[in-house]
Amino acid sequence: MSGKQNSYHHGNLREVLLETAFRLVDSDGVEAISMRALAREAGVSSAAPFRHFADKRVLLDAVAEKAAAELERKLDESTAACSDALTQFRAMSVAYVRFAAEHPALFDLIHGTESVSAGFLGEVKDERRLNLIALIIEGQNAGLIPEADPELIALTSEALTHGLARMIVDRHPRLRTLSSEEARQLALAATHLLQTGIGLT
Amino acid sequence: MSGKQNSYHHGNLREVLLETAFRLVDSDGVEAISMRALAREAGVSSAAPFRHFADKRVLLDAVAEKAAAELERKLDESTAACSDALTQFRAMSVAYVRFAAEHPALFDLIHGTESVSAGFLGEVKDERRLNLIALIIEGQNAGLIPEADPELIALTSEALTHGLARMIVDRHPRLRTLSSEEARQLALAATHLLQTGIGLT
DNA sequence: CGTCAATGTTAGCGCCGCTAACATTGGAAA
DNA sequence: TTTCCAATGTTAGCGGCGCTAACATTGACG
Numbered sequence: 001m002s003g004k005q006n007s008y009h010h011g012n013l014r015e016v017l018l019e020t021a022f023r024l025v026d027s028d029g030v031e032a033i034s035m036r037a038l039a040r041e042a043g044v045s046s047a048a049p050f051r052h053f054a055d056k057r058v059l060l061d062a063v064a065e066k067a068a069a070e071l072e073r074k075l076d077e078s079t080a081a082c083s084d085a086l087t088q089f090r091a092m093s094v095a096y097v098r099f100a101a102e103h104p105a106l107f108d109l110i111h112g113t114e115s116v117s118a119g120f121l122g123e124v125k126d127e128r129r130l131n132l133i134a135l136i137i138e139g140q141n142a143g144l145i146p147e148a149d150p151e152l153i154a155l156t157s158e159a160l161t162h163g164l165a166r167m168i169v170d171r172h173p174r175l176r177t178l179s180s181e182e183a184r185q186l187a188l189a190a191t192h193l194l195q196t197g198i199g200l201t
Numbered sequence: 202m203s204g205k206q207n208s209y210h211h212g213n214l215r216e217v218l219l220e221t222a223f224r225l226v227d228s229d230g231v232e233a234i235s236m237r238a239l240a241r242e243a244g245v246s247s248a249a250p251f252r253h254f255a256d257k258r259v260l261l262d263a264v265a266e267k268a269a270a271e272l273e274r275k276l277d278e279s280t281a282a283c284s285d286a287l288t289q290f291r292a293m294s295v296a297y298v299r300f301a302a303e304h305p306a307l308f309d310l311i312h313g314t315e316s317v318s319a320g321f322l323g324e325v326k327d328e329r330r331l332n333l334i335a336l337i338i339e340g341q342n343a344g345l346i347p348e349a350d351p352e353l354i355a356l357t358s359e360a361l362t363h364g365l366a367r368m369i370v371d372r373h374p375r376l377r378t379l380s381s382e383e384a385r386q387l388a389l390a391a392t393h394l395l396q397t398g399i400g401l402t
Numbered sequence: 403c404g405t406c407a408a409t410g411t412t413a414g415c416g417c418c419g420c421t422a423a424c425a426t427t428g429g430a431a432a
Numbered sequence: 433t434t435t436c437c438a439a440t441g442t443t444a445g446c447g448g449c450g451c452t453a454a455c456a457t458t459g460a461c462g
Contacts, residue, residue: 009409009458034449044410047452051409056450111371122374129375148394155375156361156391162373163364170312172363173323174330174356190357193349194395210427210440235418245441248421252440257419 014052016042021063022106029105030060064113067106068121071099075128085135092128093161094187100165101183107169129154160194161187215253217243222264223307230306231261231313265314268307269322272300276329286336293329294362295388301366302384308370330355361395362388 010016020041024033035056036046053059078095082088100107110116117125132154139145145153164187168175178186211217221242225234236257237247254260279296283289301308311317318326333355340346346354365388369376379387 007410007458011409013409035451036449045412046450047412048410050451111367114372117372117374126374146397149390151375152390153394155387156394158373159364159368159391160357160361160395161364162368163360163362166312166367167360167363171315171318172359173318173327174352186356189350189353190360193354193357194361196347208427208441214440236420237418246443247419248443249441251420 010042010044010048013042013044013048017049017052017059018062018066021059022066025063025067025105025109026103027105030109033060035059060109061113061115064109064116065119065121067103068110068116070106071096071110072121072124074099085138089132089135089157090188090191093157093164093191094184096161097165097168097183097187098180101168101178101180104169107165129158132157157191157194160190164190211243211245211249214243214245214249218250218253218260219263219267222260223267226264226268226306226310227304228306231310234261236260261310262314262316265310265317266320266322268304269311269317271307272297272311273322273325275300286339290333290336290358291389291392294358294365294392295385297362298366298369298384298388299381302369302379302381305370308366330359333358358392358395361391365391 017038020038021033024038035049038059039046039049042048049059053062074095075092078091079088082091116122133150136145136150136153140147140150164183168178168183175186218239221239222234225239236250239260240247240250243249250260254263275296276293279292280289283292317323334351337346337351337354341348341351365384369379369384376387
């Protein structure tokens, strides 16, 4: 199915367009893609892509969903070898920040896409949040975590991780040209700091 | 100078274009602006704007710089009535998050614009960072803040604030439709949490 | 074997960013 | 005051874009 080159019907156009767009966004950013260029790349007329994606926004939504699924996969992977819940949480923070450092354009696209947070992947994220909140309540019952609103604690943790990732993507002056390993160490250090508090009371 | 309407020369075109673009980005997002539409709005031919901005990127850079200056202004304002350094820091976090909630498209443009973090306003931000670090070291000398790397503490604080702002702009499921007052309370609660730590040790 | 839905094609509309060549004008220099 | 020129406007147009309509090809299925 991948080598059909002399037939009128391409046979695999939708996936080829999607993968090409995915690669192009990852390497050159979302502004680098155009429907016509994708069509040329696939060796197809400039109207053909519209048989598979109603408009450009829909195609970008699909790319964003693919990227979000990839991020999800990496987050799951990261917690595979973690026994307790705390190390799971920290591993996920690290994986999240690393993804942002390695694929800034995809990270950007994911969060700039309405349909991602609204759709299935938003629910995945919500499920993760509920897990985190359950963990926090557990910690509070055991007397390990102060009795603040668990929702607030979860939100603050998320915000810290998301903020680190965003500062990298947004090329914050202190964080531009951050390697993946440096990103890992930074995420570890920052989440540790959140746990112990910075003591500014 | 503002009412020249029947003359060949507009007389104030650069500023009019800039202000129109600023308003349009703020209300409808960066994708809503086009050079030709701006020209029409200003009652001028579609080539005229290029006498003042070499290309669209340069115009957007100028809008971003204006927006960043506005943000700077609000940050300065927010600390006016604060005596000690800690309340200054928290007031700035609140102002930062509020700006993001009230002007998401401008906030987005600021951070997506290379020239802003590279140029003058990046230096302003750096100066702010140095102030924060000085405050942290002071706190450490007084025994109020743990002996972690002051740079790291500063970075973590920034990341939390930036993360909250970004979650709002990115329409995080839990934070969409957040009012300015809710943003204020959230920022206060989260920075407080950072100070005390969430105790997940 | 015929037909039809899926999926390709060509042609073209209107908008865009941007440029070249020309027009107007206000203000500095003579 | 007159002259002239740099600044800043104009028109016309190129090529690329997103997208649509009308038509062409074909494989799968009755």
